Amino acid sequence: MSHALNILKEVFGYPAFRGQQANVIEHLVDGKDCLVLMPTGGGKSLCYQIPALMRKGVAIVVSPLISLMQNQVAALNEAGVDAAVLNSALPVEEAQIVEQKLLAGYYDLLYVAPERLLTKRFLDLIAQIPLALFAIDEAHCVSQWGHDFRPEYRQLNVLHTRFPEVPRIALTATADAVTREEIIERLVLHDAEIFLSSFDRPNINYQIVDKINSKQQLLSFIQHEHLHDAGIVYCLSRKKTEDIAAWLNTHGITALPYHAGMSPHQRALNQEKFLREESIVMVATVAFGMGIDKPDVRFVAHLDMPKSIEGYYQETGRAGRDGQKASAWMVYGLNDVIQQRRMIEESEAQTQFKQIATKKLEAMLALCETNSCRRAYLLDYFGEPVAFTACGNCDICLNPPDSWDATIAVQKALSCVYRTGQQFGAGHLIDILRGNQTIRVVDWEHDRISTFGIGKDLPVKGWRAIFRQLIALGLLTTDSDSYGALCLTEASRAVLKGQKKIFLRQQPEHKKYLHKKQLANDCPILDQGAQQLLDQLRNWRTETARKHGVPAYVIFHDTTLMELVRMNPQTKDELLRVTGVGAHKLDKYGDHLIEILRIA
Structure with a gap:
């Protein structure tokens, strides 16, 4: 594992592994299959990227979204790793060049969509070269009971059949016990080691409030808690995404819509703007977000209740990937309950599917109506033992609701129904x-x-x-x-x-936005000189990212810039001690950074 740790430091700029990363890497490097369940932002990608650099051959990474593949390849290339993507967005000539380089052994990692992987032509192509491993990202897509079901994922058992000696790693951030069993069954991972990390995201503040005037509530939430922050707002319908985006723009918040009814070109433009620019709010249906690797999303808001805890957890997990404080905020009302139940009943799904969907919806309703810690409820749902009764970072813990004997009122309501x-x-x-x-x-x-x-x-x-x-x-x-x-x-x-x-x-009185104060207490307060230095570093990062055609966070995360300000390194050796600065980025950017830091 010393070799793996050297790669972690030299290539990716991190001083140590987190959680079960080291165990997963060792298992995969030894040529064994594994199923990895790790929360969004928990470092799943490193679990196969480092073995890909340690084992002979190319690692084939199966990923469901073009944007996800492109972002990860851009980040790897910036770190000096030879990686490429093969998908339908590539012109024929570029795809041919990638295939030629693949056969020549040029790449360490190749990202492909499941649709391309399953073609006879591609399977025959990779049969000609040494294969380091197969990584199946977003593995929950295999489950017909899941929120992101992709039929193509169910055919990925061909990898085991055709390449039985090549180790496979399946990864997901959201899978309950039923979904895990289906992943194992469909991908033929019966002998795989299961690595189950904590689902806890302690940096996320969970808030679910009564839906009264959702547009005004959303605006107040953003203005009081996340003004000038990047965020995602989820809506159930395409029309609503358009309306909410327009509403926010009229109130001085830069917002963009995203839904499947837009042209692919416009969707791509909006997503690119969200990834590359600061302080953009994306208003979207659930068609947006899977695989979004933007680390500085400070909030995720839901204007309509998700149909399952898996969906809710994955969508809220797109906030605070950098480990800094973030919010998961939702307005929830009676019509949400009625609408979701009606959608299940009116669907043409089989009875068994409706029963499972109803059970998942009931669990989601229970989360909304719980009197106890929301984080504890989430962890319990995913089967994780909870060592606390109050997390101190959700609305229930910060503003506990009272309960009341509502028997007489309930009898009145039920009698009226009858x-x-x-x-x-x-x-x-x-x-x-x-x-x-x-x-x-x-x-x-x-x-x-x-x-x-x-x-x-x-x-x-x-x-x-x-x-x-x-x-x-x-x-x-x-x-x-x-x-x-x-x-x-x-x-x-x-x-x-x-x-x-x-x-x-008992419905609590709405709190007066205490979370913003909590955020301020948890973040370091910079003096004028340090703030000016941070602004200079951000401006340099923005300019560099534009020249390279990548999002700013691909150059360096905010956490790296903050550490540069705090440590103020004056030599390249000192720069290497900063988290996120690997050898390749040191060669590319070291002189520029030292120049900025010395002047400051």
């Missing part, structure tokens, strides 16, 4: 409970039933929270045939008969 024939949505039921003489209530003569006006003591917001929690608790369900009508469940009976008490979450 007496209206289980045919109406929450809005109509709330009008009845609050005694509102609306046209619909009068037309149905619901102003004459016993539950009319018995809930005047609670505001609309309070009733919506009750109905939302009743769905999450399984006391109510939605009828997809009746446009979201709420229906009783078998579990409702005991509550209506007074045989069971129900305690619900």
